[in-house]
Amino acid sequence: MLTKDADFLCSQxxxxxVKKVTAFLVSRGERGFLLEIDMPKGIKGFQKGYTPWxxxxxxxxxSEVSKNKISDAQKGANNPNYHGGKxxxxxxxxxxxxxxxxxxxxxxxxxxxxxxxxxxxxxxxxEEVVHHLGDKDDNRPENLMAFINDVVHQHxxxxxxxxxxxxxxxxxxxx
Numbered sequence: 001m002l003t004k005d006a007d008f009l010c011s012q013x014x015x016x017x018v019k020k021v022t023a024f025l026v027s028r029g030e031r032g033f034l035l036e037i038d039m040p041k042g043i044k045g046f047q048k049g050y051t052p053w054x055x056x057x058x059x060x061x062x063s064e065v066s067k068n069k070i071s072d073a074q075k076g077a078n079n080p081n082y083h084g085g086k087x088x089x090x091x092x093x094x095x096x097x098x099x100x101x102x103x104x105x106x107x108x109x110x111x112x113x114x115x116x117x118x119x120x121x122x123x124x125x126x127e128e129v130v131h132h133l134g135d136k137d138d139n140r141p142e143n144l145m146a147f148i149n150d151v152v153h154q155h156x157x158x159x160x161x162x163x164x165x166x167x168x169x170x171x172x173x174x175x
Contacts, residue, residue, distance in 0.1 A: 088137065097114070128146055
């Protein structure tokens with residue numbers, strides 16, 4: 001192997017400092033060069049043993065008081081995503097009522113159940129089913145019916161005339 005000084009490879013203001021060049025043979029008798037270089041002197045972060053300034057830090061650390069202020073500032077009506085306690089999921093409208101006995105784990109209850117409860121003057125039991133006569137998001141009393149259980153509700157879907165009047169809790173068609 002042939003070792004030579006590599007000054008002929010660098011321009012007047014070299015970006016890299018070449019220690020030595022080793023000439024070697026590549027396939028088919030071509031000649032190649034193996035460069036042994038030092039890293040540029042002015043660039044930090046690429047030198048061996050250099051630790052970056054942000055190593056081990058994961059952002060700004062807030063105090064507990066500051067965290068509570070940030071949290072309180074984004075709750076309820078102050079949150080830009082808050083829509084007055086109403087949300088829509090799978091076509092149904094949900095109302096935020098955490099004090100309702102049949103609300104879900106997030107405190108929401110379906111609006112059509114609230115409308116029927118207001119019409120009959122009591123809470124519906126979990127077995128009682130509310131049926132929409134039209135669109136699921138149309139919760140007018142004229143568009144709702146309530147049945148004592150889901151079996152009667154399925155019978156109504158198959159044959160509306162085959163349901164007994166005592167199995168219907170609320171019929172919005174009669175309003």
